[in-house]
Amino acid sequence: MGVHTLDVFSILLGDALMSVKKLLAISLLATSFALPGFSEEQICDQPTLTTREYYALLNAASLDEKDFQDRLSFSLQVLEDGGSECALRQLALIDQAISLFALERFSEMVDLLGPIFEGDLIKRPEMKSALKYLAEAGAVSGYWSGKADEVESALQGHINVLLSPAPQDAHWIAEFLSVTKGYKLEAVSMASLILDEHLRRASQAERNNSRPSSSDPQSKRRLNAALMSLYNAGEADRFIDYVSRINSADGITNLDLLALSAVPQTSDPASALQKLQVKIDYVKLRDENGYVSPEFGAALAGASVLGYRAAGRIEDSERELRSAKMRFGAEFDPEKALSTELVWMSRPGMSPRITAFEEATLLDPIAPNWPWEVNDRAEASCVAQFNIDEQGKPIRIKVECSDERFEKSATNAIKRARFAPLMIDGKPKVRYGVVQPLDYKL
Numbered sequence: 082m083g084v085h086t087l088d089v090f091s092i093l094l095g096d097a098l099m100s101v102k103k104l105l106a107i108s109l110l111a112t113s114f115a116l117p118g119f120s121e122e123q124i125c126d127q128p129t130l131t132t133r134e135y136y137a138l139l140n141a142a143s144l145d146e147k148d149f150q151d152r153l154s155f156s157l158q159v160l161e162d163g164g165s166e167c168a169l170r171q172l173a174l175i176d177q178a179i180s181l182f183a184l185e186r187f188s189e190m191v192d193l194l195g196p197i198f199e200g201d202l203i204k205r206p207e208m209k210s211a212l213k214y215l216a217e218a219g220a221v222s223g224y225w226s227g228k229a230d231e232v233e234s235a236l237q238g239h240i241n242v243l244l245s246p247a248p249q250d251a252h253w254i255a256e257f258l259s260v261t262k263g264y265k266l267e268a269v270s271m272a273s274l275i276l277d278e279h280l281r282r283a284s285q286a287e288r289n290n291s292r293p294s295s296s297d298p299q300s301k302r303r304l305n306a307a308l309m310s311l312y313n314a315g316e317a318d319r320f321i322d323y324v325s326r327i328n329s330a331d332g333i334t335n336l337d338l339l340a341l342s343a344v345p346q347t348s349d350p351a352s353a354l355q356k357l358q359v360k361i362d363y364v365k366l367r368d369e370n371g372y373v374s375p376e377f378g379a380a381l382a383g384a385s386v387l388g389y390r391a392a393g394r395i396e397d398s399e400r401e402l403r404s405a406k407m408r409f410g411a412e413f414d415p416e417k418a419l420s421t422e423l424v425w426m427s428r429p430g431m432s433p434r435i436t437a438f439e440e441a442t443l444l445d446p447i448a449p450n451w452p453w454e455v456n457d458r459a460e461a462s463c464v465a466q467f468n469i470d471e472q473g474k475p476i477r478i479k480v481e482c483s484d485e486r487f488e489k490s491a492t493n494a495i496k497r498a499r500f501a502p503l504m505i506d507g508k509p510k511v512r513y514g515v516v517q518p519l520d521y522k523l
Contacts, residue, residue, distance in 0.1 A: 135172045153180040171202040178215065187222035194219045194235035213242045217250070220257035229260040240264070251275060252306035259313035269319070272310035276323045279304055283328065308336050317346040318353070325356040337364045338377065341384040342419055345391035354392040361385065371477050372466055372514040380422035382408070383415035442501040444473065449494035449519055452486055461487040463519040465495045471509040473500045480519075491519045 136146045142158075144151040156177035159169055174197055181190040194215070197203055203212055216236055220243055223232030233240065244267055246254040251271045258268035279300075304327070311320040324340040337360040347353040368378045382405035389398035406413045463482035467475040475498055480491045495517065502509035 132172065135169065135176070149180040149183040152176055153184065156180065168202065171197075171200045174200070175202070175211070175215070179218070182218045182222060188226040188228060190222045191219060191226055191228045191231050191235070194232060198235055198237065198239060212239060216240070216242050217254070220254060224253075224257040224260060229257060230262065232257070233261045233263065246271070252303040252310075255310040256306045256313070259310040265314040268310045269314050269316055272307040272314075273319070273323075275303065275307040276327075279307075280326060305336060312336075312339060312343065315346075317343040318348055321347060321353045321356060325360060335377075337361070338381055338384060339423070341381070341388050342423060344384075344388040350388070350391040351393060354388050354394070357388075367466075367514060370466075370479065372468065374511070374513045376422055377513070379405070379409050379413070379418040382413070383417075383419035386415040387419065444499045444501060447494050447498050447517070447519065449490050449521070451521070452490045455484075455486050459484055459486070459521075461521040463487055463491040463521070465491060465517045465519060467495060467515055467517070469500045469503065469512040469515055471502055471511060473502045475500070475515075484521075487521050490521075494519065 139146050139152065139155045142155060144155050146152060156173040159173035160177070174193060178190050178193040178197060181187075181193070197215065198212075202208060203215070216239055219232045219236065223229045236243075243254050243258065244264075252275055255268045255271035255275070258264040258271070261268075308320065308323060308327075311323065321340045321343060324336055337357070340357055341361060341364075344350050344353045344357070364373070364381060367373055368381055373381070382401060385401045386398050386405065389395070389401060402413075402415065405415070405418075409418070461482045461484040463480055465478060465480045467478040470476050475495050478492055478495050480488050480495065482488045482491060500512075500515075503512040504510070
């Protein structure tokens with residue numbers, strides 16, 4: 082019998098990966114790949130089905146192969162049917178994992194990896210691409226569900242497929258590897274390469290007087306994931322060194338706090354604190370201007386108290402503690418204030434809240450008007466800082482432009498903008514510290 086190309090399987094696998102990319106900002110190239118085909122040779126000592134035939138069965142059951150909920154339902158029906166042949170069951174198991182991943186049910190997806198990688202089907206040479214994609218999806222799912230250990234165990238001898246990722250995928254692979262038991266060094270190496278490249282590009286942009294590439298959301302996510310990989314891997318000295326050399330305006334304000342909290346874990350706290358002094362000043366200014374949450378402000382005070390104490394700067398530590406008690410109450414406890422915020426900042430699987438994977442979503446494009454008083458061929462780059470209230474309205478707007486004549490126009494444009502409100506536990510909350518660039522060009 083001839084070889085059947087898995088066009089349907091590859092497209093639908095790509096759909097699953099791309100649907101989660103919107104949330105995770107991973108850049109898998111699944112839709113541009115066509116997985117090699119199955120031959121109708123013996124698998125499990127029984128006749129096998131092609132994937133086209135598998136989806137024909139799904140469609141015959143009046144289900145939609147483009148609907149991941151339908152695909153999940155069908156795969157469960159196949160697996161519950163004790164009479165289903167072995168190959169059909171393995172295809173159903175793989176499709177169930179893909180569907181769970183697309184539906185962002187990451188913990189459940191991880192639970193399927195062991196049986197899938199123990200099966201015959203995934204071990205076939207023509208399944209090499211499918212194996213890679215399932216490993217990648219498993220890595221994302223494991224990190225975000227806090228089940229990295231389970232994924233590492235399930236992949237066993239297959240985890241090497243993650244060690245040479247495409248450049249656009251390396252940041253989130255590094256983040257997963259950073260919380261495994263046996264691949265932290267690989268995570269540190271990947272993250273360091275990403276950060277060195279960022280610093281090189283930032284230096285070049287500064288020489289060219291242009292906006293660095295990290296100003297776009299995808300680059301911010303990449304940068305944050307690489308830094309988090311170092312933190313997760315326990316590389317406090319290296320983590321602080323990189324944070325100290327990266328512009329806080331690139332979107333790493335929360336990581337500035339995380340770096341300050343890591344000072345007591347470094348080999349030389351006094352030197353680490355000195356490296357971070359500019360960062361500390363920047364974050365404190367944002368706190369004073371109201372661009373961080375009250376909880377963040379309390380954690381910042383706690384980290385300052387503990388950082389100065391670890392560095393042997395006792396007078397500075399006591400001064401910070403007195404100031405914090407005046408602001409937050411006499412019962413202020415620096416360790417408690419910091420640990421409360423770090424629960425979600427540093428816990429594997431919770432990094433979306435610190436790495437800003439969920440960007441502020443504009444409901445309509447920002448359309449600034451050209452200032453009437455600017456008649457020459459002027460151009461300007463502006464950066465707006467603001468919070469977004471529970472109704473999605475920008476508040477506490479502050480704009481700085483390379484040409485101050487554009488600042489009023491940029492401020493009015495931000496005032497008119499409306500964003501989707503931040504939702505936490507089903508309730509709208511204030512989103513703090515949004516940074517929005519605006520460029521005026523002829």
